[in-house]
Every structure is written in structure tokens, then in C-alpha cells.
Amino acid sequence: MFHRLSSSFSRSIIFPKSRSFPQHLRHAPILSYSSLKMTDTQTPDNLKTPNSSPIPSPTKPETLRSLEFQMGSCFSVDPIIPPPNQIVIVISGPSGVGKDAVINKLREVRQGLHFVVTATSRPMRPGEVDGKDYFFVSREQFLSMVEKEELLEYALVYGEYKGIPKKQIQEFMAKGEDIVLRVDIQGAQTLRRILGSSAVFVFIVAESELAMVERLIDRKTESQEELLVRVATAREEVRHLKKFDYVVVNAKGRLDDAVNRVESIIDAEKSKVHQRVVRI
């Protein structure tokens, strides 16, 4: 290193021909051999002068200017890589695995995400809030949205319509937010056809079938008949796992772990060299 520096500095300096090289740097101090920082103990004997005064070290700005001069251009303050693209993350899984629980927690702990509010024709459950949990609309209103092509995807789920309003996604992506969609397996399949690999698909599972069924029973929002349909459907739905990009286990009492895992997926996606590009 020492040899390379000293020999290059001892040669005459040729000004770069680049037009971009700023005028003021043409007069910038050039680091010479004598200005290289070197403590007395490191100085070779044959270079020591009697009663030599301490050699002043170049300041940081001087070093920078000198390096810029030798590189032939100024160092840019622009980011080396552009900011990551916004992502669309689709969270799905069988009924009762805890999709809403994961999403509600994610909402609390992570900034910069927009959780798309799905439109549905199903009646409100106790504790649900219109515009927060879902946009509750009549069947007629829902079908009118379908006709006007205002929905990215829609489906008839357990006898009720559910659909994703396109405008909401476009608006929040324009604001720089990442989009979280919460859909059932049927919806995820349709979204995969529409969005392909431009979106990230995450499958939430319970640790076991029994745990999932117990959660549904404990939730006390379905009748015995409805429970049977959901459980039978869930058993079939687990087979769709292979069409997803990631799987997250939401084990009993371990909701935070599941949410951390989803956050890690978002972080990994944001760090991808080849970013996904979503157009809706």
C-alpha cells in the first residue's frame, strides 16, 4: 500500500479530461508523500530528518478533495440504491387460523402498511366496525361495484360476497405505503392469477388441525353447521400451501412470534435485489 501510494504520488499529476470535474478541485491540495500520516515510530530510518517537526496530517476535507481529484469526479451524496418498491402482501389461510389476529397485531407494531378494508355483503359481527373491519354493503351495492369493475377480486364466500376495492390500493401505493390484503384461500388463488409473482403470498397455519378447530369453537361466531363447513373446507385448503411464497405458523399463545415472522418476510422482500413491481 505504502509503495503504491508513494510511487503514484511521486509521478506528475495529470488532470483528468472529464468535463464533469469541477473547476474548484483543479486547485485542490494533492496529498503528497510528505503529507501521508505516519507516526515517528513507523518512519523508516533513512527518511528521518534531524530535529524534524511533527508532520501535519491532512484534514478529512483535504483527504476527500484529494481522493475526488484522483478519481476524476466528486463523490455523490445520492443513495447508492433507490428506495425499495412498495409491496403487496397477501395474507391468507384456512378459516380460524388467526389471520385477523395476526393482522390486528401487525397494525399495532408496523408503520407504513395499509391494510385494505374488504367490502362484504355479510352482516356485521358483534364488535366489528364498518370501514375498519370491512365495508359492510348490501348485496345490491356489492353487485353494482362488480359491474363498475371497481373490485380487484371478489368471491362468494359461505353465501356472502367479499371483494377488494382497487381504488384503495392505488391511493395508498401512491402515498408510498405497502399494501396488506387479507383474503381466504379462494381469494388468494384468484389474486395469484391476477397479480402473479408481483405480490407476496403468505399462508398462515395453526400448529395442528385440532388447534385450528378449537380456535373456531372458542371464537363462538359460527353455528354448529357453519363450523362443520369451515372445518371441512379448511382440511381441503391446507393442500393449497404450495402455491404460496411463505408459510407462517400461528401457534397457540404465540401470536407475537407469528407477527414477527410476517415482519421478517416484509423486511426480506424490501431487501431483494430484484424487486417485485406491482401494477393494479
Ligand SMILES: Nc1ncnc2c1ncn2[C@@H]1O[C@H](COP(=O)(O)OP(=O)(O)OP(=O)(O)O)[C@@H](O)[C@H]1O
Ligand atoms: N396464536 C393464537 N393463540 C390463541 N388464539 C388465537 C391465536 N391466533 C388467533 N387466535 C384466536 O383464534 C380465533 C380465530 O382467529 P381469527 O378470527 O383471527 O381467525 P381468521 O383466520 O381470521 O378466521 P376467519 O377466516 O374465519 O375470519 C380468534 O378468537 C382469535 O382470537
